[in-house]
Amino acid sequence: MEIKNICCIGAGYVGGPSMAVIALKCPNIQVNVVDVNQTRIDRWNEKDLNKLPIYEPGLDNIISKCRGENLHFSCEVEKNISKADMIYISVNTPTKTEGLGAGQAIDLKWVEASARKISEFANGQTIVVEKSTLPVKTAQTIQEILNCSNKKKNNTKTFHVLSNPEFLAEGTAINDLLHPDRVLIGGNNEQAIQSLCEIYSNWIDKSKIITTNLWSAELSKLIANAFLAQRVSSINSVTAICEATGANIKDVSSAVGADKRIGKHFLNPGPGFGGSCFKKDILNLVYICNHYGLNEVSNYWQQIININHYQQKRITGLIISKLFGTISDKTIAIFGFAFKENTNDTRESPAISISLELLQEGAKLKIYDPKVSFEQIKKDLAPNNQTLSHPPKVNNWEFYNDLYDATINADAIVILNNCEEFKDLNWSKISKNMRLPSWVFDTKGFSNTTEAEKFDINIWSVGEG
Numbered sequence: 001m002e003i004k005n006i007c008c009i010g011a012g013y014v015g016g017p018s019m020a021v022i023a024l025k026c027p028n029i030q031v032n033v034v035d036v037n038q039t040r041i042d043r044w045n046e047k048d049l050n051k052l053p054i055y056e057p058g059l060d061n062i063i064s065k066c067r068g069e070n071l072h073f074s075c076e077v078e079k080n081i082s083k084a085d086m087i088y089i090s091v092n093t094p095t096k097t098e099g100l101g102a103g104q105a106i107d108l109k110w111v112e113a114s115a116r117k118i119s120e121f122a123n124g125q126t127i128v129v130e131k132s133t134l135p136v137k138t139a140q141t142i143q144e145i146l147n148c149s150n151k152k153k154n155n156t157k158t159f160h161v162l163s164n165p166e167f168l169a170e171g172t173a174i175n176d177l178l179h180p181d182r183v184l185i186g187g188n189n190e191q192a193i194q195s196l197c198e199i200y201s202n203w204i205d206k207s208k209i210i211t212t213n214l215w216s217a218e219l220s221k222l223i224a225n226a227f228l229a230q231r232v233s234s235i236n237s238v239t240a241i242c243e244a245t246g247a248n249i250k251d252v253s254s255a256v257g258a259d260k261r262i263g264k265h266f267l268n269p270g271p272g273f274g275g276s277c278f279k280k281d282i283l284n285l286v287y288i289c290n291h292y293g294l295n296e297v298s299n300y301w302q303q304i305i306n307i308n309h310y311q312q313k314r315i316t317g318l319i320i321s322k323l324f325g326t327i328s329d330k331t332i333a334i335f336g337f338a339f340k341e342n343t344n345d346t347r348e349s350p351a352i353s354i355s356l357e358l359l360q361e362g363a364k365l366k367i368y369d370p371k372v373s374f375e376q377i378k379k380d381l382a383p384n385n386q387t388l389s390h391p392p393k394v395n396n397w398e399f400y401n402d403l404y405d406a407t408i409n410a411d412a413i414v415i416l417n418n419c420e421e422f423k424d425l426n427w428s429k430i431s432k433n434m435r436l437p438s439w440v441f442d443t444k445g446f447s448n449t450t451e452a453e454k455f456d457i458n459i460w461s462v463g464e465g
């Protein structure tokens with residue numbers, strides 16, 4: 001079946017970039033990205049490309065080439081579903097906050113709502129592609145919902161559901177989409193699988209396109225994220241051992257990673273992993289294991305999250321203890337608020353939990369991040385933010401557009417992500433701004449802090465014993 005018209009439901013961090021790349025590489029396919037969020041769609045349609053709703057290196061360039069040609073953003077969900085031969089579901093799948101499975105299971109209400117719309121408004125033969133990360137067996141639920149339209153209205157619509165999980169990482173999304181390690185397609189209809197393979201083979205070597213059954217594809221995505229997060233938790237657990245014993249995490253990490261069987265990637269220490277997916281996907285895995293009575297397996301994966309939480313707590317405890325046990329009325333500069341460099345995404349950012357703890361202890365924060373807006377931080381640290389377990393009592397923080405201004409009268413600086421600007425800081429200038437004794441806490445071991453020592457600044461760098 002030749003695909004001429006794609007509709008993607010969900011114009012987020014995955015829907016936007018992944019459809020932009022399909023539009024770029026498949027000029028003969030019309031790609032319509034739809035969303036219920038009008039503000040987000042308006043920002044995708046902004047003339048000023050600096051105002052796109054998400055920041056990804058290289059995305060603006062593709063948008064400028066394809067938007068209005070074969071790539072369109074709108075809130076016309078029903079109309080675009082009805083025109084499509086292939087429909088991607090790329091909506092949010094957060095952890096449930098209430099009811100059965102709260103705190104672990106995935107809330108599938110946005111996926112179900114999408115499936116119901118497709119069932120009602122799609123025409124003829126439609127391929128439905130799961131792009132969102134989903135619990136194993138969700139394809140079955142989607143298929144059942146899709147089939148309802150035929151039962152109720154005596155239609156003769158045909159739906160084939162495929163699982164095509166996305167492996168892009170934020171900050172490198174465009175490169176990951178253009179040059180993926182693999183594309184995974186799960187399904188039980190050979191013709192539908194071939195149609196999707198043909199789209200990707202416009203720019204990806206066929207040897208990198210893996211096809212499996214539906215359940216293997218759905219599960220592989222969860223397991224890939226769990227393995228990546230496991231490496232981060234493993235290396236972070238080792239930072240504590242290094243600090244206790246006098247070893248150095250950078251040496252340990254490179255010595256261990258030099259073994260080809262282990263590999264050097266994802267062995268960088270930090271304040272714990274953030275981002276919208278690692279935690280929710282592992283919690284989902286834990287939930288699935290429990291559902292099947294695999295309690296030992298679920299306990300094993302839960303430990304990855306426990307270590308992540310421990311690392312964040314350990315770092316805040318350390319900051320307080322180095323600053324003589326109290327940070328009440330002390331000023332702390334936060335460098336980096338996004339969960340990683342090169343993104344404006346703050347979901348599950350360690351900066352949120354660490355900032356909250358510091359605020360609770362009475363510190364005043366001066367926050368700098370080149371990609372994150374004041375409005376976003378205001379939402380994340382709002383005293384009435386329902387998603388926080390301990391919202392701050394006061395808004396005792398300020399937003400800075402210049403990182404050096406943020407250090408004026410600061411007692412400490414906490415570096416929380418690998419933003420390029422933090423690599424080579426002017427410590428001479430910073431030391432003049434700070435109060436004595438001055439401290440720098442480099443939670444990523446990324447900055448040129450050995451230089452800082454020359455200016456009488458005390459340094460704590462993660463994993464340096």
Ligand code: NAD
Pocket residue numbers: 009010011012013014015034035036037040077090091092093110111113114131132133134166167168169170276277
């Ligand atoms: P997101 O929150 O940025 O975007 C989801 C969008 O879907 C939102 O704009 C929302 O308004 C829209 N939406 C929800 N229900 C809708 C409906 N019924 N009709 C139309 N629009 C609807 O989420 P995201 O980060 O793009 O993630 C989407 C999925 O992809 C998740 O399952 C996630 O686990 C997975 N994923 C994310 C990443 C990542 O880096 N963010 C990477 C791989 C996979």
Ligand code: UGA
Pocket residue numbers: 133166167168169170171225228232265266267268269270271272273274275276277278339340
């Ligand atoms: C991650 C995966 O890398 C993607 O393959 C996956 O598609 C995506 O989740 C998803 O499903 O959402 P992402 O969360 O965007 O991508 O970014 P990562 O580069 O994986 O970083 C995640 C977190 O781990 C960040 O907080 C990062 O700082 C931290 N990290 C990563 C480390 O602390 N050390 C490392 O060595 C690597």
